[in-house]
Ligand SMILES: Nc1ncnc2c1ncn2[C@@H]1O[C@H](COP(=O)(O)OP(=O)(O)O)[C@@H](O)[C@H]1O
C-alpha cells in the first residue's frame with residue numbers, strides 16, 4: 001500500500017471527526033507556533049543588538065577600569081579602587097601607533113537636570129569632539145561638542161533624543177538653557193535616536209570634558225590628585241591592527257599604573273567582536289531556554305495526540321478487523337495508523353508554523369520586538385512535529401496492528 | 413481443499429472455559445457449495461473464522477489446500493485471507509463514508525495491485541453483483557441488499573478460491589436474502605468457487621448441495637442436499 005493511499009485514508013479518517021482532529025492538534029499548533037515565534041524573536045533581538053553594536057563602530061577598542069568579568073560586562077561593576085586616569089589617555093594619545101584614527105576619554109556621572117519646572121536624573125557625559133565619529137552619532141539638530149568648546153570650557157550641552165523630548169517636547173531645545181546640578185548649560189545640539197541598545201546616547205547629556213572637570217564633576221572626578229576617566233575609546237582605522245593596538249594599550253597603561261609583570265591588570269581592553277560574542281552567547285542561552293519551554297508544550301501536544309489515537313484505535317476496532325480480514329498485514333495496519341498520527345502532527349506543524357509566522361509578523365509590525373523568521377527555525381519546528389508524530393504514533397499504531405482479527409471483528 | 417480433524421476451540425472467560433468447538437471434523441472439496449447450520453452458540457462463526465484464517469484452533473488439525481495453517485506467521489495468514497478467501501458478514505462491514513468502489517478495491521490495495529488495475533477489477537466485481545450504477549454511493553446511501561452485494565463484490569474481487577459467508581442473509585428480508593443466495597449459486601456455478609454459507613434458515617441452506625449441522629461445537633449431521641433450490645424459484649408458501 002502506497003504512502004499516498006495511506007495518506008488519503010488518514011485524511012478521510014481525520015475528516016470524519018473534524019472537530020476532534022482540530023482540538024487534538026491544538027497542542028502541537030500552539031507548541032510549534034511558540035517555537036517559531038520565540039526563535040524569530042530571539043533571532044530578531046540578536047540581529048538588532050548586533051547591528052546596533054556594529055553601528056557603534058566596528059573598529060573600536062574600549063578601555064575600562066577593573067577586572068574583566070566574563071558574561072557580565074555591561075554591569076558597569078568595576079573593581080573598587082581601580083581607575084583609569086586622564087593621564088592614561090594622554091599617554092595613549094601620544095604613544096599609540098598603527099592607524100589610530102581617534103582616542104577619546106569620557107567621564108560620566110548622573111545629575112539632576114532642570115528646565116523650567118521639569119527635573120529628572122540623567123547621565124551627563126564629558127566628551128571630546130572626536131567622540132561623535134568614534135561612536136558614529138548622528139546630529140538631529142544643531143552641532144556636536146567641539147575642541148573649541150573644550151579649550152574654552154564652554155557651558156554647552158548636546159542632548160540625547162529622549163532627554164530632548166522629555167524636557168522640551170516638540171519645541172526645539174536649541175539655544176535653551178538648562179541646569180545640570182545647578183550649573184547652567186546652553187543646548188547647542190540634539191543627537192538622533194539610536195534605540196535601546198548598549199551605550200545608546202538617547203538618555204544622556206553630552207558636555208565638553210574640560211567643562212565637566214572644571215565646573216561640574218568636582219572632587220568626585222579626582223583620585224590621588226589625578227583626573228579620572230570612565231572609559232577610553234580607541235578607534236582604529238583597519239581591523240588588522242586591532243590586536244597589536246590592543247597589546248600596546250595594555251603595555252602602556254600597565255606601565256603607567258606601575259604594575260609588576262606578575263600583577264593582574266586593573267583595567268581591560270575590549271573590542272566590539274568580544275562584546276558581540278558575549279551577547280550572542282547570552283541570546284543563545286535565552287533562545288535555548290525559550291525553545292525548551294516550547295518543546296515541553298510540543299511534548300504535551302504529542303501526548304494529546306497519542307491519547308486521541310488510542311481512542312480512535314478502540315473506536316475503529318471493527319474496521320481494523322475488517323481490514324485484516326481482507327488481507328491487511330500487521331505492518332500495513334501499523335503503517336496506516338502511524339501515517340494517520342504523523343498526518344495529524346504535521347498538520348499541526350504546518351498550522352503552527354503559519355500561526356508562528358503570523359505572531360512574529362504582528363510583533364514586528366506593532367514595533368514590540370523585531371523578529372526574524374529563519375528557514376532553520378521553520379525546518380526545526382516541522383521536523384519536531386514529525387518526530388512527535390512518529391514517537392507518539394508508534395504505540396497506538398502498534399496496538400492497532402496487534403489486534404486479533406476475529407476478536408476485532410466481533411467487537412461491538 | 414478444507415480438512416478439519418478433531419477441531420477444538422476453547423475460549424477462556426475468567427475462570428470458565430468455553431468450548432466453542434469440541435472435536436469437529438469434516439472435509440470440503442474444491443468447488444463444493446455447503447451450508448453450515450446449527451443453533452445459536454453452536455460454534456458456526458468460530459468454525460468459519462478458523463477456515464478463513466482469522467483465528468487458529470486450540471486443538472486438532474486444519475489443512476487448507478494441503479498446507480498446515482497452524483505453522484503460518486501473520487503475513488502468510490494475511491496473504492491467505494487476502495488472496496484465497498473472500499469473507500461476507502451478516503453486518504456487511506463496509507467502511508463508512510467510503511464509496512462502494514473504494515470498499516471493493518480494499519483487498520486489492522492490500523494485495524499490492526496497482527491503481528488502474530485495481531479500479532478495473534473492482535468495477536468488474538461490482539458489475540458482477542449488479543451494482544454498476546452504484547459505484548460512487550457510500551454505504552449509507554445503499555439498501556441492505558445493495559450493501560451486501562457490495563460486500564460480496566469485495567469478497568470476490570481477488571478471485572479467491574473460497575467464499576465464506578457468515579449469516580449473509582441474517583440482516584436482510586427474506587426476498588433479498590434469496591437474491592443473495594442466488595448470487596452465491598451463480599458465482600459457484602460460473603467460477604467454480606468453493607462456497608460455504610452459515611445460516612440458521614433451512615430454506616436458505618437448501619440452496620446448497622450439502623448441509624453440515626453443528627451442535628455444541630460438534631458436527632451432528634453432514635448430509636448431501638440432492639435437490640437444491642435453483643435460482644429464481646419461488647419460495648414455498650409454508651416458509652413465508
Ligand atoms: N471471543 C470469545 N470469547 C469467549 N467466548 C466466545 C468468544 N467467541 C465465541 N465465544 C463463545 O463460543 C461459542 C460459539 O460461538 P459462535 O461460534 O459465535 O457461535 P454461533 O456463530 O454458532 O452462534 C459461544 O458460546 C460463544 O459465546
Ligand SMILES: [Mg+2]
Pocket residue numbers: 456457458578
Ligand atoms: Mg455466529
